[in-house]
Amino acid sequence: MLGRTCAEDVFDVAVIGGGVVGCAVMRRFALAGAKAVLIEAAPDILAGASKANSAILHTGFDAPPGSLEWQLMQAGYREYLDIHAAYNLPLLQTGALVCAWNEDEAARLEGIVAQARLNNVADVRPLGAGVARALVPGLSPRLVDAVEVPGEYVIDPWSAPLAYLNQAVALGAKLLFNAELLAGQFDGTWQLQTKAGAVRAAAVVNTAGLYGDVVDARLGFTPEFTIKPRKGQFVVFDKATARHVPCIILPVPSETTKGIVLCPTAFGNVLVGPTAEEQEDRTRATVEAETLTALIRRAAEIVPALAEMPVTAVYAGLRPATETKAYRVASRPEQRAITLGGVRSTGLTAALGLAGHALSLHAQFGTALPAAPPVVPPVRLPNLAESRPRDWQQQGCGEIVCHCEMVTRREIEAALASAVPPGDFGGLKRRTRAGLGRCQGFYCNARLAAMTQGRLRTPLAVPAEGG
Amino acid sequence: MGDAADVIVVGSGPAGVAAAVELRRNGVERVVLLEREADLGGATRHCSHSPFGMREFGRVYSGPAYARRLAAEAVRHGVTIRAGYSVVSLHEDARLTVACNGVVSELEAKRIIVATGAREASRAARLLPGDRPVGVLSTGALQSYVALHGLMPFRRPVILGSELVTFSAVLTCLRHGARPVAVVETLPYALARAPASWFPGLLGIPFFRGAELLDIQGRARVENIRISHGGNLRDIACDGVLVTGRFLPEASLFLNSGMGLAQGAQAPAIDQDGRCANPLYFACGNVLRAVETGGWAFREGRAIGAAVARDLAHPVAVQRVAVEFAPPIKLVVPGYVRAGDATTGALGEFQLRFTARVRGELSLELDGVPVWARRREFLPERRVLVPMPAGLQAAQRISFCFREG
Ligand SMILES: Cc1cc2nc3c(=O)[nH]c(=O)nc-3n(C[C@H](O)[C@H](O)[C@H](O)COP(=O)(O)OP(=O)(O)OC[C@H]3O[C@@H](n4cnc5c(N)ncnc54)[C@H](O)[C@@H]3O)c2cc1C
Numbered sequence: 001m002l003g004r005t006c007a008e009d010v011f012d013v014a015v016i017g018g019g020v021v022g023c024a025v026m027r028r029f030a031l032a033g034a035k036a037v038l039i040e041a042a043p044d045i046l047a048g049a050s051k052a053n054s055a056i057l058h059t060g061f062d063a064p065p066g067s068l069e070w071q072l073m074q075a076g077y078r079e080y081l082d083i084h085a086a087y088n089l090p091l092l093q094t095g096a097l098v099c100a101w102n103e104d105e106a107a108r109l110e111g112i113v114a115q116a117r118l119n120n121v122a123d124v125r126p127l128g129a130g131v132a133r134a135l136v137p138g139l140s141p142r143l144v145d146a147v148e149v150p151g152e153y154v155i156d157p158w159s160a161p162l163a164y165l166n167q168a169v170a171l172g173a174k175l176l177f178n179a180e181l182l183a184g185q186f187d188g189t190w191q192l193q194t195k196a197g198a199v200r201a202a203a204v205v206n207t208a209g210l211y212g213d214v215v216d217a218r219l220g221f222t223p224e225f226t227i228k229p230r231k232g233q234f235v236v237f238d239k240a241t242a243r244h245v246p247c248i249i250l251p252v253p254s255e256t257t258k259g260i261v262l263c264p265t266a267f268g269n270v271l272v273g274p275t276a277e278e279q280e281d282r283t284r285a286t287v288e289a290e291t292l293t294a295l296i297r298r299a300a301e302i303v304p305a306l307a308e309m310p311v312t313a314v315y316a317g318l319r320p321a322t323e324t325k326a327y328r329v330a331s332r333p334e335q336r337a338i339t340l341g342g343v344r345s346t347g348l349t350a351a352l353g354l355a356g357h358a359l360s361l362h363a364q365f366g367t368a369l370p371a372a373p374p375v376v377p378p379v380r381l382p383n384l385a386e387s388r389p390r391d392w393q394q395q396g397c398g399e400i401v402c403h404c405e406m407v408t409r410r411e412i413e414a415a416l417a418s419a420v421p422p423g424d425f426g427g428l429k430r431r432t433r434a435g436l437g438r439c440q441g442f443y444c445n446a447r448l449a450a451m452t453q454g455r456l457r458t459p460l461a462v463p464a465e466g467g
Numbered sequence: 468m469g470d471a472a473d474v475i476v477v478g479s480g481p482a483g484v485a486a487a488v489e490l491r492r493n494g495v496e497r498v499v500l501l502e503r504e505a506d507l508g509g510a511t512r513h514c515s516h517s518p519f520g521m522r523e524f525g526r527v528y529s530g531p532a533y534a535r536r537l538a539a540e541a542v543r544h545g546v547t548i549r550a551g552y553s554v555v556s557l558h559e560d561a562r563l564t565v566a567c568n569g570v571v572s573e574l575e576a577k578r579i580i581v582a583t584g585a586r587e588a589s590r591a592a593r594l595l596p597g598d599r600p601v602g603v604l605s606t607g608a609l610q611s612y613v614a615l616h617g618l619m620p621f622r623r624p625v626i627l628g629s630e631l632v633t634f635s636a637v638l639t640c641l642r643h644g645a646r647p648v649a650v651v652e653t654l655p656y657a658l659a660r661a662p663a664s665w666f667p668g669l670l671g672i673p674f675f676r677g678a679e680l681l682d683i684q685g686r687a688r689v690e691n692i693r694i695s696h697g698g699n700l701r702d703i704a705c706d707g708v709l710v711t712g713r714f715l716p717e718a719s720l721f722l723n724s725g726m727g728l729a730q731g732a733q734a735p736a737i738d739q740d741g742r743c744a745n746p747l748y749f750a751c752g753n754v755l756r757a758v759e760t761g762g763w764a765f766r767e768g769r770a771i772g773a774a775v776a777r778d779l780a781h782p783v784a785v786q787r788v789a790v791e792f793a794p795p796i797k798l799v800v801p802g803y804v805r806a807g808d809a810t811t812g813a814l815g816e817f818q819l820r821f822t823a824r825v826r827g828e829l830s831l832e833l834d835g836v837p838v839w840a841r842r843r844e845f846l847p848e849r850r851v852l853v854p855m856p857a858g859l860q861a862a863q864r865i866s867f868c869f870r871e872g
């Protein structure tokens with residue numbers, strides 16, 4: 001077998017794309033002993049779909065029964081519950097209410113409960129509008145009926161993949177940024193051309209999200225699917241809203257989408273979204289004023305107190321949808337290639353499950369990985385969740401740089417000096433929350449520009465004229 | 468912390484410092500000034516351009532020099548200064564939760580004055596469309612780049628807005644090697660008066676009024692914006708978008724502490740002494756109505772500081788009447804009138820703002836009887852002052868009315 005014969009410069013696995021799925025795959029393979037390399041086109045991880053989602057850890061209660069998606073969501077869900085404490089990742093056990101706003105929707109709740117049972121989510125139960133409104137007094141009196149899903153949780157969507165990748169790095173994995181994969185040939189090993197140079201690897205895992213089909217083609221395969229990006233826009237309300245929305249408020253889903261959700265965030269805000277808008281473009285996740293206004297209106301229909309609440313942030317993400325609903329997972333043992341594609345709208349939940357699945361597919365390639373590492377170095381992420389102590393509450397933290405999100409200078413410096421430092425300003429925000437609060441940088445943007453000089457691919461401050 | 472202060476002032480801009488100093492001048496012993504930044508002065512620290520201080524100190528200062536003068540005044544008058552202290556929450560009983568260098572503690576006082584200023588509405592809060600690249604920021608941030616760090620965030624920005632601060636931003640750009648490529652205002656007219664609004668024209672910078680921003684484009688940094696103007700789509704290449712004006716009170720302490728904000732103003736409602744709904748709390752400066760000049764904030768702070776000193780010496784049983792108004796009137800400060808006793812308050816005038824450009828008659832009615840009226844045009848973001856009439860504190864109903872035409 002080829003495997004490790006060609007010395008140090010052949011990786012056991014090259015993971016193409018550092019979204020949440022790629023980061024989880026890196027961790028899983030590194031834990032299994034593989035020498036892994038991440039090939040990422042952007043200056044930082046989470047440049048694609050994984051940058052902008054609802055941050056819900058789903059039970060899979062409404063997934064297609066028996067599907068791979070359902071199976072991997074539940075595997076991912078379980079593993080997250082197992083590992084989050086060790087990585088210092090938050091878990092907000094909010095639960096969810098599926099709310100019916102008219103008789104039509106109410107009639108479909110029974111089916112939802114039945115499907116949840118079929119999906120092994122046994123604690124889903126009908127509540128009735130009265131009990132639901134007692135639990136969430138802010139809900140509009142127009143509520144007709146509701147079902148409770150106690151196991152739907154909220155997590156930090158950025159720290160989780162960062163933790164996975166940090167674990168891989170602590171085990172010796174390599175990261176290549178600004179390294180778009182351009183082409184690959186398999187001649188017993190993979191020869192991969194990237195914008196950051198050539199890479200050789202025994203196996204590849206394509207986790208390129210919105211470019212899953214493109215990367216398959218660049219690896220010389222005939223893609224089995226076409227990505228059809230589906231945009232979701234969000235509005236994030238001020239933290240003062242949090243008391244009105246203590247749990248996830250889901251609509252009765254339709255055939256095509258999970259619908260507009262009201263959801264607490266790990267950081268103490270409330271978000272409303274996402275929309276579901278098909279588009280051709282794979283790069284632009286724009287926001288539109290009318291859509292955002294409609295989202296705010298919708299939020300206020302569900303919880304009337306939100307009508308008066310200030311908006312903190314707006315954003316949009318692109319789901320890597322395809323022609324069908326299902327995950328597009330392919331394994332090509334002859335070429336030792338795995339594609340984890342079309343992970344449309346449940347990838348944050350399923351990432352750890354997908355990673356385990358990829359490892360089991362790899363086991364069928366017949367190329368044994370080196371022995372698993374005897375010791376797994378512990379990795380702990382700084383906590384950014386409002387529900388648990390933050391750095392500003394720790395003695396000696398020094399000054400606060402971002403007042404809205406209470407981010408200390410020490411936290412920012414630690415992120416810049418960390419094993420996986422931010423490659424761009426978005427990456428710094430996701431790692432520290434600096435600039436993500438209600439003033440959106442009115443107070444701290446200049447300070448952040450000064451602190452990050454020479455550190456980010458796109459600097460906040462432009463070079464001096466003529467300099 | 469056991470040893471309670473007499474008064475804690477939150478925020479060390481012109482309003483907070485003036486209030487603290489005035490309290491000391493009125494013999495109040497323990498006056499503590501809390502400021503979350505390392506230096507005092509608030510927004511004036513980075514207003515490097517404009518004349519500050521003429522009326523209060525009898526000479527002209529740049530913003531940063533004025534900020535230093537404020538700090539010196541606070542020291543000279545024996546105010547206890549606590550910089551690097553962030554107030555995290557307000558409690559009903561005049562206790563504050565405060566954080567400093569990782570130590571979270573509670574401070575209490577007989578009265579609290581909140582003077583936390585104002586900020587510009589962010590790009591997100593305005594629901595502006597498009598990508599979200601680097602290079603979109605507010606004037607406050609631009610001024611901080613220049614004045615506090617010697618940096619520039621862009622070279623060829625498009626500037627959104629048409630308030631005074633907008634034209635001051637144009638100047639800041641020009642003085643620091645950036646050349647604005649356009650000024651864009653959604654309204655059909657400039658919010659600032661001439662001559663400020665002539666400014667872009669004189670400098671040869673296109674000034675699009677009545678333009679709608681349709682898109683901000685850019686992958687990493689801003690590359691282009693698209694506007695619709697006079698029925699045409701227009702692309703403007705640029706490397707930044709400066710989002711100016713539309714000031715909002717920095718009133719999140721009130722909002723998050725469940726103390727509530729006044730209708731329209733998104734600010735704590737006060738009476739003519741600066742007293743909030745909870746009579747242990749007072750507020751002054753930009754937190755009341757968003758932006759005013761530094762000098763205005765200073766005078767208001769001084770007047771409300773004196774009122775708090777009076778309140779400590781002779782507490783009044785507070786009975787108040789809410790001032791009624793409706794759109795197009797956006798806000799009225801003070802929003803309450805302390806009723807009953809006839810002592811004059813800290814504020815001798817009502818300040819109103821409008822939501823839109825309107826022409827018509829504005830009147831003040833006491834118990835349904837008009838006591839003051841003016842017919843003219845009113846513009847958004849412009850200060851409208853109405854003197855408090857005799858008999859105000861005896862009125863059961865106080866209302867501002869507007870009739871178009
Ligand atoms: C609006 C919205 C809401 C969602 N809500 C939830 C939720 O609440 N819960 C949940 O579980 N899931 C949710 N999801 C789904 C989840 O976000 C996605 O399933 C997940 O992010 C997909 O991750 P990925 O790693 O497959 O793809 P991506 O995150 O897109 O990662 C792909 C990476 O590959 C890189 N790449 C692309 N091409 C190349 C190349 N040629 N060379 C090198 N690198 C390349 C990209 O730069 C990118 O970093 C939501 C998604 C959206 C859009």
Ligand SMILES: Cc1cc2nc3c(=O)[nH]c(=O)nc-3n(C[C@H](O)[C@H](O)[C@H](O)COP(=O)(O)OP(=O)(O)OC[C@H]3O[C@@H](n4cnc5c(N)ncnc54)[C@H](O)[C@@H]3O)c2cc1C
Pocket residue numbers: 477478479480481482483484501502503504507508509510511514517518519552553554555582583584585586606607610632635717720751752753754758759760761762764
């Ligand atoms: C961009 C910009 C341009 C301006 N240009 C001019 C001009 O040209 N001419 C002019 O006369 N005026 C100008 N002004 C207005 C002038 O600066 C303000 O009117 C004045 O500073 C307001 O004073 P203030 O005391 O109300 O608030 P601020 O000066 O804003 O001070 C508020 C203080 O409160 C502190 N604070 C807030 N929250 C907390 C908390 N939770 N804990 C502790 N401390 C807190 C802040 O750090 C700040 O120091 C400008 C303002 C801005 C923002």
